Amino acid sequence: MEIKAKAEIVWEYKSEKIARAIAGAVDVDNLNLPKNFKFKTHCEDNRVITKVKYLGEIESLIVALDDLVFSIKIAEDVIKK
Secondary structure (H helix, E strand, O other), X not given: OEEEEEEEEEEEOOOHHXXXXXXXXXXXXXXXXXXXEEEEEEEEOOEEEEEEEEXXXXXXXXXXXXXXXXXXXXXXXXXXX
8 A cells, every 4th residue: 555654853962063963974875765755854953854755655664764763873873982
């Protein structure tokens, strides 16, 4: 079954510098996506915001969102070091 979805995911950090670094690292993953996916990640103040638009099977959306969360976690771990 095909679904149409829109989402906004927001992560908050202690500083704009950290948020900017994470947004920059994650936004690279949003390039060359299939036509049915639109991901845009940016930084506003100390927040990383990802806006998602999707049309397709829900399983593919779940996998893509899982990848996004995993990418954020990796970026956070790298910044902590």
